[in-house]
Amino acid sequence: MPTIAVTGATGNLGGLVIDHLLEGGFPADEVMPLVRAASKGERFAARGMSPRVASYDDPEGFARAIDGVDKLVLISPPSLDNAVRLHQLHGAVMAAHGGHLTQLAFVSFSDAEKRPFGLEDVDLAIEHSIRAAGIAFTFLRNSVYLEELAPELTVAVESGQLLSATENRAMNWAPRVSQAAAIAAAVTQDGHIGSTYNLVSPTPYTYDDVAALLTEAVGRQITHRPATPSEVDSALVDGGIDPEHAHSVANDFHVAIARGKCHTTGNDIERLSGHSGGITADDIAALVKGTA
Numbered sequence: 001m002p003t004i005a006v007t008g009a010t011g012n013l014g015g016l017v018i019d020h021l022l023e024g025g026f027p028a029d030e031v032m033p034l035v036r037a038a039s040k041g042e043r044f045a046a047r048g049m050s051p052r053v054a055s056y057d058d059p060e061g062f063a064r065a066i067d068g069v070d071k072l073v074l075i076s077p078p079s080l081d082n083a084v085r086l087h088q089l090h091g092a093v094m095a096a097h098g099g100h101l102t103q104l105a106f107v108s109f110s111d112a113e114k115r116p117f118g119l120e121d122v123d124l125a126i127e128h129s130i131r132a133a134g135i136a137f138t139f140l141r142n143s144v145y146l147e148e149l150a151p152e153l154t155v156a157v158e159s160g161q162l163l164s165a166t167e168n169r170a171m172n173w174a175p176r177v178s179q180a181a182a183i184a185a186a187v188t189q190d191g192h193i194g195s196t197y198n199l200v201s202p203t204p205y206t207y208d209d210v211a212a213l214l215t216e217a218v219g220r221q222i223t224h225r226p227a228t229p230s231e232v233d234s235a236l237v238d239g240g241i242d243p244e245h246a247h248s249v250a251n252d253f254h255v256a257i258a259r260g261k262c263h264t265t266g267n268d269i270e271r272l273s274g275h276s277g278g279i280t281a282d283d284i285a286a287l288v289k290g291t292a
Helices: 012-023 038-045 059-065 082-099 120-132 146-159 176-188 207-218 229-238 243-258 268-273 281-289
Strands: 004-006 031-035 071-075 103-109 137-142 161-164 195-199 223-226
Touching (some): 012 071, 012 176, 031 038, 071 082, 103 120, 103 176, 137 176, 146 161, 146 243, 161 207, 161 229, 176 268, 195 268, 207 223, 207 281, 229 243
Parallel strands (some): 071 103, 137 195, 161 223
16 A cells, blocks of 8 residues: 655645545555644544654755655645745655655646636646656646635625625635545546646536525525625625735635636546535535534
8 A cells, every 4th residue: 555645734625635535444554644843743643644744944854754655745835925835845846756756646726827816827837847857746726715705604694795896707616625535536546647637616606606505504695796896805804804814805816706717617526536526505504604
């Protein structure tokens, strides 16, 4: 049985990937969560896994951590500074090249060529670097997580209105758990080397659709009202959302949707994992309740 290392093990996505590996029957002692400090690995060791300390900021230490590993799930680091992300990921790729992996599963952004958020140039550069280095790869391009809607939904439940500056254009955000299941499948099944998968919803949906699902989830009418980015920003702040996050929702996420940069759909999630990747009223209810 091959060994699989997972970066970002303590994060939401990395933790879910590890859960899916174990739930799928992959041996715990062959799973190597990569953590920034030994203390953060204790909870994984308690479950029979073999955590290792690795940091994107220490390429040599990263190389030591993945020494002897067969497969690596490389989740893009959280920094929004492109220069920092490029440096961190380049070091990880060089470590992977020296480690002679049988598979590097790189997790990045969907719709990368459309550059919806200005971060995708790094992901495209890293994909090219992996190809150039001759590393056996699988590229897994995640949509924005459905969970990003949670603050907006909470405010909408209180006000009765779901505001958006999306011009009611289509979006493709999928649940994080479904994307994690697809990533786990890609490193435990045969036949995925050299493939690129878009982990997005199978059908497009709009804020009208989200409002309808929210209405079903909470049992009372929630209407979608088109608005400007500044109106969305103000409404979210008034509803108790952190101003910086509210600004990002209105001016980054909503504007990208309005420009048609988040609408690519597909069935790769279901093809890999059996999860549909679509959204339901139950998904929306879980977001409102904070249980997603």
